[in-house]
Amino acid sequence: MMKPCLILGGGVSGRAARRLAETLGMEAEILSDPAPCPPEEAVAHRSLLVTSPGVVPLTSPLWQAAARRAERGEVEFISELEFGFRHLPRRRCIAITGTNGKTTTTELACHLLNASGVPAVTAGNIGVPLSDIAADMREGKLQPETLPVVEVSSFQLERADSFAPVAAALLNLESDHINRYAGGFEEYCEVKRGIFRHVPEENRIFGLSLPAPRRVEVRAGRLFVDGRELIDTAGTRLHAPHNQENLAAAVELALRLLPEGGVFRREFTDAILSFEPGRHRIELVAEQDGIRYVNDSKATNPASVLAALRTLPQRRCAVLLLGGLDKGMDFTPLLEEKERVRFAVLYGACRAAIAAVLDGKIPFAECGNDFEKAVEIASAHALPGDTVLLSPACASMDMFRDYKERGDRFAAAVHALLSERSGGTGPV
Incomplete structure (x- = not known):
């Protein structure tokens, strides 16, 4: 084995970095917060430190200890992207x-x-x-x-x-x-x-x-x-x-x-x-009674919601499903297309932050963490010609594994709701 390598953070990137390190003949270990020993001790005696992108510098004691060692010139501390590129x-x-x-x-x-x-x-x-x-x-x-x-x-x-x-x-x-x-x-x-x-x-x-x-x-x-x-x-x-x-x-x-x-x-x-864009990007899920149901779960910030709203036909409105994990973003840009939003349904961890921006400008309802209820309420507020649009403006990890699971849950809820309304006669 060559020099010992410590990878901060597991997940897909951490496992890939360990695999590459072992391919190169390195002794590799993955360690995540909280470490089983003091962070300075955990990152000691390593020649190379590689960080996964999911490790947050502002809050990770391991990352901060690694950065201090690197600043003292005691170790090289690089990202998984850098590690992959070098090799x-x-x-x-x-x-x-x-x-x-x-x-x-x-x-x-x-x-x-x-x-x-x-x-x-x-x-x-x-x-x-x-x-x-x-x-x-x-x-x-x-x-x-x-x-x-x-x-x-x-x-x-x-x-x-x-x-x-x-x-x-x-x-x-x-x-x-x-x-x-x-x-x-x-x-x-x-x-x-x-x-x-x-x-x-x-x-x-x-x-x-x-x-x-x-x-x-x-x-x-x-x-x-x-x-x-x-x-x-x-x-x-x-x-x-x-x-x-x-x-x-x-x-x-x-x-x-x-x-x-x-x-x-x-x-x-x-x-x-x-070329066909991938799933969960302004993806038509169903249409019934003149109402379209569109999955744009990939929209994890306000700018991407605006892009989705601007794809609507002229003089058509959306009922928006908004919410999820806050990333410290400014939600006021959502108001740029407020004339295109008939109603908003808010759910998830940062629904209060979005509500504060929409209050008095776009009518809305809050649904806590009940996602299926949010879909039901959104559908109830839509009129023929409208689009019920899941374009959340937030990350998904407060309630879902990722944006894909969120989009799939939306599609399943829509199909279940519309099937019930049509008497359970099959997919819509």
Whole structure:
């Protein structure tokens, strides 16, 4: 065995880091708060400390003890993302960050590259830690020339000092995860911009909402590359404004990797046409009596709720289901589209914080932690032409394992409710 490695925090990322460490011949151990001994003692006698993104610097005694040792020059302390990147055989990847749209852009960029003959896999915050990709390559389960397309959260960018994607995209910056950073929104933005630390200036890509020169533009729903029309998004599943932003970023990334003119080849445009965004993103669950039921459980901050509301047909309203785990966010942006919200149903840990913003401006009801009751009340307030929209503006972990479980619970509650109303005659 080589030098001993301690991984802070378990979960998917922690297990991936341990697997990679063991592949490299290291003695690896996972340790989570609270440690079985004083934190300084727990992180002593290790040559390398790797932190999972879920370990919160402001509240984790283990993380703080590790940081103190690193500041004294006694140990190297890095993130799981950094650990995985360092051990990619070719140290080559592209990366996407931003408050919203990361997952769709990551999946789309990977889809477009594979269709164009560039072998690529999704990695990072999308569910497959970069350390697992590095281990797969080292074990021969994945070819070393495969390009990881890495979704990167702000958590993963912390302590990632040498992370150097070939090209990277910062999609947008909105209020999110403010409870993680003592410096509030400004510190959050600074961490996000750190994705460009080692990226050549010409390969730094900014989303359409951010001021920057760009080769890709969207005008009247049409995507242009260097002034030449590439595709009309009306014929794709990416025609909503927020998905046009995701498409533009994915095409910008492809321009940095494909041969000249590669984005105008038939296989590339066919790949845009064939792409379907993943589940839990403005996903139609059911329709009955002129009312649509839409699962947008992936909307974990106010900006993503606004994006969902702006996809509604003109002069149509939503009944919103809002709530969950608070991340110290500002909920006042929800009022920007208050004319589109007929009623809101609030549930979960931060329902009071949302209620304080909506009070007197958007009518609402509170349902405690009874999610099925929240769906029932939302449906009762909807009129023909309305959309009952689960777009929570919050994380899910107060009541659910993750946003996927929350979306599945919503779908199940909707189907049960509508089946009961139709006399139990089957799925709706």
